[in-house]
Amino acid sequence: MRRHILSPREDWRAVAADAGYDFHTSEDGHAVWCEDAVYAFTLEQIEQDLEAPTVELHRLCLDLAAEIAESPALMTRLGIPDWAHSLVTRSHRAREPHLYGRFDLAYDGTGPAKLLEYNADTPTALFETAVFQWRWLEDMRASGALPTDADQFNSVHERLLARLVEIRSQIGDALHLTCMTEFPEDRGTVGYLADCAAQAGLKVRLVDVSDIGLRQEGGHQSFIDRGGEPVRLLFKLYPWEWLLRDSFGPAIAASGTTFVEPAWKMVLSNKGILPLLWDRHPGHPNLLPAYFEDDPQKFELGMSFARKPLLGREGANVTIVLDGEVAAVEDGPYAGNGYVRQALAPIPEFNGRRVVIGSWVVGDKPAGMILREGAGPISNDTSQLVPHFIAP
Template sequence: MTHIHLPDSAPFGTLLGYAPGGVAAYSSDYETASDSEYPKRSSYRHYLDGIYMGYKWQCVEFARRWMYLNKGYIFDDVAMAYEIFNLRSVRDIASNSRLPMFAFANGSKRHPEPGSLLIWAEGGEFEETGHVAVVTEVFADKLRIAEQNEGHQIWPDGRSYSRELIATTTEEGEYWLQCSYNDATILGWMTQTDNDQHAEPTEIIDKQLFCLQSRRAKDRGRSTKSWLNVANEDEAAYVKAMHGHKLTSVGEDQLRYYVLSETAHESLIRATNELHALFMHATDFVLEHPKLLEKFNLPALLLPKIRQSWDNRLNELITSRFDFALADTGMKVYEYNCDSASCYMESAKIQGKWARHYGVTEGQDSGKELFAALVKAWSKSNARELVHILHDDDPEERYHALFIQETLQAAGIKTRVIVGFDSLQWNENGHIIDAQGKVLTWVWKTWSWETALDEIRCQIEADARLTEPFEPRFKQGKTPRLADVLLNQHIMIFEPLWTLIPSNKAILPVLWSLFPNHPLLLQTEFELSTELQAGGYVSKPIVGRCGANIQLVNQDNDIIEQTCGKFTAQDQIYQALFPLPRVDGYYVQVCTFTAAGKYAGSCLRVDPSMIISKDSDCMALRFVDDEQITGQHN
């Protein structure tokens, strides 16, 4: 939330006053923040006793810090302040247990009390974020609050609150608050209590709404007809890779698709946005703790470049993907593919054209907004002039590259696709140029960062004289190596180098330690604990791709599924077993995509085995009204 700079605003970081309990409130007038004191976005992150409070000095940061210092508990991280009104518990830090918290609407007969959180809706004065303040004193005709990021003025001497709001108590006992701004709305207040009398109802969601259902399109004799436009390069490359006009490789499945409820869709949107924020917090935490960073098994020569990437290019993320398991027992995230464009084209373009060809109109296409979201992300990025798109001579990489090219061009950015490295060379000025003599400055790649790391590790082993940080090896007129391009200080790579951290599965135990028992996370440890063994677990290499070298073990210590691969030498993490649901003969995984870190679409991946791999198929996913899942009709 950002406010207009006022003449009497105190400079950023100025102490404004103390709320009850001696909790300091600070100015968040960002226009006056010192570039030397806050040289990077991560400088604004605030931790207390190793617990993330929020961004300095936002309203959410103050509310969470007040709760922690005065009550010993905190509320879960939220993307926007107004979302606090949807929370129904807080986490007690000492006992690592959950305490109930209830929402009471403005006008409730349950009055706010000192320590309640007052919540504003999004919109108006509070733009898209809403606002939160801490209630300090309650009277029949007024309410006093303490807050940050509203006004930025120093509180008068001896006053322990920032503002006073007009209140009205009715004869029926209802408590109504008047907002100071005509264009803003007070939702109500949140109170930690065991008594839910007069609280906003906690919606009981039918667990069936999180169960995928299989459907089949009607066979109208269209299975043998072409439906992708091969005049478009990306679609022609896709048809070539798939050996025909089809979404899935199995002939009998050409008419099959899956549906999921709108309630599940909304939950996936919230989960994706919240999890992205959690993974970013964990990434920052790892980079601030060298001993923890060692567990990620990254070359020491690369660490300065990773930190530099995090400091300078935090907001340069374009594509990323979460992998979820959804069932009537809950929704859990497996991992975050923060360095992957896999399945973007299938979701954004192919499944929509499949549905139109086969006449599937039920619900809505789960990837219908993905292309536009990517175009918007590119438009807001710093990529300018010419973006080189690099990929190997691989059929799948080819259509992914051409699809991304289409999103870039739609954003008004010029592109050039390059296969391999043979056409690149070093020029006399130490820059890498293409066959037309154009210098590479912006690059989108299909290769994972781990591929470059393999090459760097080989170089380190071959040359013990290498010093930190790693630098490309300039040889005029010669073809550069993969690492020379991807780690070149003159070239900005998408996705940024820092994505190595959240994509590494070593981030999962860190997340669990920072946000234990979070409803979207699975318990994950660096060492196999007796607790994990008792409930069954999954072992994964901290660095691995495409479902390789994964082992599923049940509570009886029996291996129920495993895959092979080239990552056997990597350290392992151990994650609680939460199997994918099996629906109509396939184990089904829901993936959500982000564009610039925000939810942008979904897709479905299926496999006869319990582990999704690079060979697992995509199938069309449609979001339908809840009644079409539960069978209840009005």
């Protein structure tokens, strides 16, 4: 695993515009995409140190989800409201299909890769991984900047199409997709998935979250869009914990709508799975010791650890403690949801940049990866996405 400095494509912004990638720079001018550098891996590192652990971690998470879905006590431990327990249980028993997720891994080229957290419900950076990173590789090979036989761990697009075909065969061919469209990254991610779904033969309709309403007919409630069309199958880039909190949340169970990601996936988008996984698989090479904040065993971690909220995104409300002193902290809106403590994993540093690997699962198969790097020990909304290649 090496970090190389490369000259960016002179026309990469024009290429981005042509691809519909209009959220590569944030509204405050922060560059989300970075191709001033690239990470190189050997095929052995990809297959043995990253792909294989992704398969293993996905298996462990599915086993844990099955256990939690049948345990009101565990769902309560994760902060899931009592009234939503049956929603999770029914969703899992019905085997409602899931689409994708992203494991965030600490890996320095030697292994074993360590699970930092699992973005199981609303992960972004999907378009950048599947489309723009691959286009970068093609352009670099064509220009001679990379060998013509350089490869990439990236079958995300193909696996998304195949998985959406499977979902269409199980559920139906009409798909609504929703997010808070005022956010460019969310809008871009959902737009890309809508394109994939159309290629997979689904009839797609993009709607803002606020454009979904609740229709009451007799004693039955159902979700509809602004045109009055029933929402039977809904992909939502909108966290389950927000759905449960919204006024329409209690209507979900009887609505007849199938959600992607399904309700059972909410248990895996919760960082409470970190201590639960460690409790069930102590010493596993791809797991870090972790405990709930109210568990006295947390003191086994000593004076150095990461403190993370059960529900949180992009590093918000994460604190890094090193030798009893706060080394880094991120503010955020998730302080009231409970916390876990996790042992620190050494995040590799290259040229002053610390990098975390995002390893994708689509359906039940590993599909590719993207790297996110930043200057500090906590990956946050200022971190940048960086491409990779497999050296011949």
